[in-house]
Amino acid sequence: xxxxxxxxxxxxxxxxxxxxxxxxxxxxxxxxxxxxxxxxxxxxxxxxxxxxxxxxxxxxxxxxxxxxxxxxxxxxxxxxxxxxxxxxxxxxxxxxxxxxxxxxxxxxxxxxxxxxxxxxxxxxxxxxxxxxxxxxxxxx
Amino acid sequence: xxxxxxxxxxxxxxxxxxxxxxxxxxxxxxxxxxxxxxxxxxxxxxxxxxxxxxxxxxxxxxxxxxxxxxxxxxxxxxxxxxxxxxxxxxxxxxxxxxxxxxxxxxxxxxxxxxxxxxxxxxxxxxxxxxxxxxxxxxxxxxxxxxxxxxxxxxxxxxxxxxxxxxxxxxxxxxxxxxxxxxxxxxxxxxxxxxxxxxxxxxxxxxxxxxxxxxxxxxxxxxxxxxxxxxxxxxxxxxxxxxxxxxxxxxxxxxxxxxxxxxxxxxxxxxxxxxxxxxxxxxxxxxxxxxxxxxxxxxxxxxxxxxxxxxxxxxxxxxxxxxxxxxxxxxxxxxxxxxxxxxxxxxxxxxxxxxxxxxxxxxxxxxxxxxxxxxxxxxxxxxxxxxxxxxxxxxxxxxxxxxxxxxxxxxxxxxxxxxxxxxxxxxxxxxxxxxxxxxxxxxxxxxxxxxxxxxxxxxxxxxxxxxxxxxxxxxxxxxxxxxxxxxxxxxxxxxxxxxxxxxxxxxxxxxxxxxxxxxxxxxxxxxxxxxxxxxxxxxxxxxxxxxxxx
Numbered sequence: 148x149x150x151x152x153x154x155x156x157x158x159x160x161x162x163x164x165x166x167x168x169x170x171x172x173x174x175x176x177x178x179x180x181x182x183x184x185x186x187x188x189x190x191x192x193x194x195x196x197x198x199x200x201x202x203x204x205x206x207x208x209x210x211x212x213x214x215x216x217x218x219x220x221x222x223x224x225x226x227x228x229x230x231x232x233x234x235x236x237x238x239x240x241x242x243x244x245x246x247x248x249x250x251x252x253x254x255x256x257x258x259x260x261x262x263x264x265x266x267x268x269x270x271x272x273x274x275x276x277x278x279x280x281x282x283x284x285x286x287x
Numbered sequence: 288x289x290x291x292x293x294x295x296x297x298x299x300x301x302x303x304x305x306x307x308x309x310x311x312x313x314x315x316x317x318x319x320x321x322x323x324x325x326x327x328x329x330x331x332x333x334x335x336x337x338x339x340x341x342x343x344x345x346x347x348x349x350x351x352x353x354x355x356x357x358x359x360x361x362x363x364x365x366x367x368x369x370x371x372x373x374x375x376x377x378x379x380x381x382x383x384x385x386x387x388x389x390x391x392x393x394x395x396x397x398x399x400x401x402x403x404x405x406x407x408x409x410x411x412x413x414x415x416x417x418x419x420x421x422x423x424x425x426x427x428x429x430x431x432x433x434x435x436x437x438x439x440x441x442x443x444x445x446x447x448x449x450x451x452x453x454x455x456x457x458x459x460x461x462x463x464x465x466x467x468x469x470x471x472x473x474x475x476x477x478x479x480x481x482x483x484x485x486x487x488x489x490x491x492x493x494x495x496x497x498x499x500x501x502x503x504x505x506x507x508x509x510x511x512x513x514x515x516x517x518x519x520x521x522x523x524x525x526x527x528x529x530x531x532x533x534x535x536x537x538x539x540x541x542x543x544x545x546x547x548x549x550x551x552x553x554x555x556x557x558x559x560x561x562x563x564x565x566x567x568x569x570x571x572x573x574x575x576x577x578x579x580x581x582x583x584x585x586x587x588x589x590x591x592x593x594x595x596x597x598x599x600x601x602x603x604x605x606x607x608x609x610x611x612x613x614x615x616x617x618x619x620x621x622x623x624x625x626x627x628x629x630x631x632x633x634x635x636x637x638x639x640x641x642x643x644x645x646x647x648x649x650x651x652x653x654x655x656x657x658x659x660x661x662x663x664x665x666x667x668x669x670x671x672x673x674x675x676x677x678x679x680x681x682x683x684x685x686x687x688x689x690x691x692x693x694x695x696x697x698x699x700x701x702x703x704x705x706x707x708x709x710x711x712x713x714x715x716x717x718x719x720x721x722x723x724x725x726x727x728x729x730x731x732x733x734x735x736x737x738x739x740x741x742x743x744x745x746x747x748x749x750x751x752x753x754x755x756x757x758x759x760x761x762x763x764x765x766x767x768x769x770x771x772x773x774x775x776x777x778x779x780x781x782x783x784x785x786x787x788x789x790x791x792x793x794x795x796x797x798x799x800x801x802x803x804x805x806x807x808x809x810x811x812x813x814x815x816x817x818x819x820x821x822x823x824x825x826x827x828x829x830x831x832x833x834x835x836x
Contacts, residue, residue: 154675154676155675155679156679156680157676157677157680159680162680162684182347182348221675225674225675234674234675235665238661238664239343239347239661241664242342242659242660242661242664243341243342243343244339244340244341244343244344246341247343255660256660258680259660259663259664259683259684259687259688260684261623261687265499265501266499266500267499267500267502267626267627268500269462269463269500269627270464271461271463271464271500271622271623271624271626271627272464272465272621272624272626272688273620273621273622274464274467274468274620274622275461275462275463275464275466275467276464277467
């Protein structure tokens with residue numbers, strides 16, 4: 148699962164990915180959450196299938212494959228219900244509230260590029276910061 | 288907050304079913320007027336400090352909604368089809384004190400005079416119950432103003448506004464970047480962007496704090512009390528009178544009537560599922576267009592074999608959701624829509640229906656991107672962006688802070704065959720029959736969605752988006768706008784309640800919520816639901832005082 152997650156939202160030099168976010172820790176938890184009960188068997192079977200495909204390539208399991216071969220196998224299955232369900236778990240694990248076990252070290256916020264503050268004040272973006280008739284001050 | 292508690296044997300003046308947008312207002316007005324009342328609320332009483340920004344719980348698990356309590360609803364296109372599970376939006380509303388006013392986006396558009404007399408202007412539309420309201424804008428205007436001032440609405444007059452008797456009590460909230468680009472697009476097309484009125488405080492008001500721009504209005508509860516939900520506004524005042532008890536986790540199952548056809552109280556299930564009864568001199572149902580329907584249809588007796596107040600057969604009929612359609616755009620610079628309220632500018636140039644369009648339909652367009660990261664990553668990116676891998680990740684970074692949607696809020700027609708009915712095969716946890724939605728969009732409603740999507744696309748081009756994309760226009764499968772299922776009218780054979788929200792069939796039963804709507808308006812129904820509730824409360828109090836109830 149960890150190798151799979153790392154290919155869904157990969158890590159790179161500038162930004163963390165699902166791996167740094169600890170998405171798998173969330174997914175461990177999700178496997179026991181009633182809300183995800185319907186998809187857990189699908190995800191488990193799909194992960195086993197990834198390992199089976201890896202063995203036909205002579206590796207022990209999916210995680211042992213080179214990243215390039217992992218991607219090649221994922222391309223074979225990326226329109227299946229398993230893939231959609233597993234991808235969803237990776238995304239949720241990357242962005243959900245850290246209390247669920249993932250989204251560590253603010254990884255989710257860093258990936259989408261948001262400031263982390265509980266509240267904000269205007270101007271919020273670039274366009275409303277430009278002088279002009281549109282700018283409306285709070286007390287205008 | 289300590290509150291009055293009525294004993295089981297006491298008969299109160301009113302039982303109000305529901306503490307949402309309408310029920311909260313009715314409770315405050317009637318308790319303040321000196322009446323004793325019990326509000327039955329199906330959900331819990333959450334404090335603002337219990338509201339979170341937990342997207343998984345709120346937006347995925349629907350923790351605050353009826354859908355968490357009652358996960359199965361059914362849907363079918365017409366009566367001859369078997370009902371299937373509704374895996375779409377379904378009939379959604381919040382359970383809990385304050386109802387859906389707790390999680391609304393707080394857009395407070397008034398209806399305009401045309402909304403109340405559109406049938407006379409436009410003519411009949413086949414297959415629909417398109418009709419004038421029995422009241423006019425002028426009659427409701429004082430109550431719109433009352434909503435503005437009683438709960439706190441921030442805004443500024445716009446070029447197409449109807450007459451108002453008093454200015455807004457609060458200035459607009461700061462314009463967002465999305466509002467600036469919508470203004471830019473509108474100007475280029477000769478249209479007019481105006482301030483979106485919001486039931487969110489721009490300044491301290493009535494002992495409450497102003498908005499701190501946390502960016503979690505839509506779907507979430509406001510932990511600062513700045514959003515003018517009934518939880519934050521009128522309910523504390525109702526309780527403070529010492530005459531109002533909000534009885535939580537109390538799910539109404541039946542309105543009881545006596546042999547002379549008068550309502551005598553409401554039977555409900557408490558949190559443990561035990562059946563209990565609250566007697567009252569009159570009953571007010573304000574449970575939203577879905578639950579009001581269910582309660583009326585469940586309240587059968589020999590005198591009311593088809594459900595209470597249903598001699599017209601119109602209880603549950605004419606469900607309207609408001610149509611929606613939009614265009615996404617990505618801009619060169621950051622918009623940062625994750626900050627601030629949902630929408631600060633809107634375009635109302637297309638509000639009126641126009642025969643030249645070739646269909647009936649009108650609406651308004653605002654600029655918003657009310658997505659949190661999970662919903663955004665799973666459902667918003669353009670179709671040509673890969674769903675995984677390095678390009679997916681790059682898009683997450685490039686689009687979240689730079690994107691917005693121009694979003695149209697559109698009329699829905701009251702179609703006679705669009706209904707909410709009881710589904711005996713899928714009961715809820717208290718054994719009440721579930722809800723089945725029978726729904727096929729009127730062709731004009733689909734045409735209106737397409738037409739408005741084209742307008743949002745033109746606006747997005749004119750606003751200078753670096754790229755734009757749309758989502759397909761689909762028929763509705765549910766909504767949080769639950770309108771029209773106990774419509775108001777002068778003719779008892781065509782409507783459920785009269786112009787004062789009194790049930791035609793039951794003298795001491797009143798129904799006031801989104802179900803009262805005769806036509807849908809252009810989205811954003813809550814302002815009108817509350818204006819109706821303030822008006823209904825005035826009349827109900829008058830009837831009660833003169834023993835005309």
